[in-house]
Amino acid sequence: MAIETDSNAEEEGKEMSQNLLQWTVADVASYFSAAGFPEQAVAFRTQEIDGKSLLLMQRSDVLTGLSIRLGPALKIYERHVKVLQRTHFLECEDL
Template sequence: MLSVSMENKENGSLEIKNSVENGRPPDPADWAVADVVNYFQSAGFEEQASAFQEQEIDGKSLLLMTRSDVLTGLSLKLGPALKIYEFHVKPLQTQHLKNNSS
């Protein structure tokens, strides 16, 4: 399982501090379902993390999720779903694209 340590920022997002592999953080595409669940539990979304477990969302699936998937597909309350997408899923997707475009 991936070891992830995080630091809360003022806007509720997290700064991800992973162990470094090949000069950069491990790719979320390599995360297992348990890693995704652990990430959201660590981010303070303990209740919502179970939806990722139930839907078997691994790292590859997480990186493919759209805003609509998060807001409606996981059956989460709207407030937490918006925060999960804007502060977590979208930044992970952006970072993944940056890391894999060079």
């Protein structure tokens, strides 16, 4: 099994962002596991965060609402949640 780097996860996220509204809780957890955050992926699953919820998450939701350590939470928000949101909403503007 290959370990994905942040850039690979970001590429995957860009491809999948078109369907972000259709992501299930399992899809979100799988994305974060593949991005190198398997422990934190459990928090997304526990809180039942699906694609729609992910699009609505703010920085404070990730930092405090998921009860995960600050370092990983910051990385998750800045490198993944924010990127997925930005990509999704830019694609929506293009339609």
